[in-house]
Structure formats: C-alpha cells, structure tokens
Amino acid sequence: MTIGIFGTWDHQFNATEQALTDKIKNNPCYPFTIVKDEAYLFLVQDHHKYTGFLVFSMCLSLWLVCSGAFRRRLVIDHKKKEYRYYIHTHLRHRGPLHQIYIRMIAQKSGQVLLMYKLMLNGYKIEERELSGFSEKYELLECQGRRIATKLNLNYFDYQDTSKRHLVIHRPKIILSANNDRNNPPV
Structure with missing residues (x-):
C-alpha cells in the first residue's frame, strides 16, 4: 500500500x-x-x-x-565568406556561405491547396522558421528572395529543379592530383 x-x-x-x-x-x-x-x-x-x-x-x-541559457547564434561573416554557429558561447560549426540557405517549403493542406513557408537551413545548424504557412506563393517568394539578397545567401524554391532558385555562392571544386593528370586544362 x-x-x-x-x-x-x-x-x-x-x-x-x-x-x-x-x-x-x-x-x-x-x-x-x-x-x-x-x-x-x-x-x-x-x-x-x-x-x-x-x-x-x-x-x-x-x-x-x-x-x-544555451542560446543559438548564427553569425554570417561576409569578409571571411563563412558562417559560425554558436550554442551559448561555444562554436559548434564554421563553414563556407554556400552551406546555409533560405528555402521555401510547400505542404499540402487537405487534398488540393498548397501552403508555403520560408525556412533558414544549412549544414550543422538547426532549421529555423522565418514565416508561418501562407497560401500566397508569390509574396513569400518575393520576401524570401529579398531576405536572401540582403543577407547575401542562396535562395531555393520549394521545387528541386526550378528557375526561381537564386544561387549566389557555389562550392569550390577541388580536383585531386589524379583528375588533373587525366583531364588536363583546355
């Protein structure tokens, strides 16, 4: 008992x-x-x-x-062309700017209607919502592209292949020694 x-x-x-x-x-x-x-x-x-x-x-x-107390902080340094992600005061990740981006996400509401929202995402950072869900695709796209341009970040549309992507930063291609011998520069 x-x-x-x-x-x-x-x-x-x-x-x-x-x-x-x-x-x-x-x-x-x-x-x-x-x-x-x-x-x-x-x-x-x-x-x-x-x-x-x-x-x-x-x-x-x-x-x-x-x-x-363990606040997350994302620092974008355009002079060094890198970002730093901190949790509290500890640096968790440092990387080039092409690894973080703003992306539009689409989700079906019911059977027909698509709802959209903007997200800030990247490599080894926590995903962050920039907006709530909305039916207004053009308005959110305009706002997402504006934010990406102001922050000098990449913007990606909700479709994987789209003409609406805004790619500012690209990864550097590093060729190995074997590839250099097999493929001489033209």
Missing part, C-alpha cells in the same frame, strides 16, 4: 476495479470519513490529484529556463 501523496496516484498503476477495492478495504465508508459518528466527505483532498501536474510543470519550467 502506498502512503502519503503517492496514495492518490495508486489508481493509475492498478486496474480501476482493484484500486477501488483497495480504497474500500482501507476505508469501509469510502469516499467518506467517519469522525465522531458523523460521515464527512472531504473535498479538499482532490487537490492531490493535481500535485503531479504541478511537479511536472515546475520541472518543465526549470528545464526551459536552463535550456534558454
């Missing part, structure tokens, strides 16, 4: 009928309590049902406060 605050949670671990049988066995007048030949129903005991929720809420709040 569980005692104290955990006694109220007993019904969650046993079958309903068994929990009720145990409560009647412990108190023949359940849900009442006999005090000096009078039966009392203490309704204030119901607050124990919410204690678990309170403890869970406090733990969740503490976790959110602690995890908020």
Whole structure:
C-alpha cells in the first residue's frame, strides 16, 4: 500500500476495479470519513490529484529556463565568406556561405491547396522558421528572395529543379592530383 501523496496516484498503476477495492478495504465508508459518528466527505483532498501536474510543470519550467541559457547564434561573416554557429558561447560549426540557405517549403493542406513557408537551413545548424504557412506563393517568394539578397545567401524554391532558385555562392571544386593528370586544362 502506498502512503502519503503517492496514495492518490495508486489508481493509475492498478486496474480501476482493484484500486477501488483497495480504497474500500482501507476505508469501509469510502469516499467518506467517519469522525465522531458523523460521515464527512472531504473535498479538499482532490487537490492531490493535481500535485503531479504541478511537479511536472515546475520541472518543465526549470528545464526551459536552463535550456534558454544555451542560446543559438548564427553569425554570417561576409569578409571571411563563412558562417559560425554558436550554442551559448561555444562554436559548434564554421563553414563556407554556400552551406546555409533560405528555402521555401510547400505542404499540402487537405487534398488540393498548397501552403508555403520560408525556412533558414544549412549544414550543422538547426532549421529555423522565418514565416508561418501562407497560401500566397508569390509574396513569400518575393520576401524570401529579398531576405536572401540582403543577407547575401542562396535562395531555393520549394521545387528541386526550378528557375526561381537564386544561387549566389557555389562550392569550390577541388580536383585531386589524379583528375588533373587525366583531364588536363583546355
């Protein structure tokens, strides 16, 4: 038998009928309590049902406060042509600008309608929403291209092959020694 605050949670671990049988066995007048030949129903005991929720809420709040201390920061350095991704003060990744981009994402709403949103994404960084879902493709495309141009980043349309991509930065091609001998420059 569980005692104290955990006694109220007993019904969650046993079958309903068994929990009720145990409560009647412990108190023949359940849900009442006999005090000096009078039966009392203490309704204030119901607050124990919410204690678990309170403890869970406090733990969740503490976790959110602690995890908020580890802010994410993305620094775009156009002089060095690289980006740096920090969690709190620790550098997690440094890479060239062609590895981060703004992309439009499409998702079907129901059977027919496409909904669009803009995302900032890249290699070894967390995906970030720049907008919510919208039906207005042209407006979001214009805004996405504008943001990409202002930040000097690549922009990609929701389709993999599209004439609407805006590619500013391309990866550098490094040829190995074997490829140089087999394919001399023209």
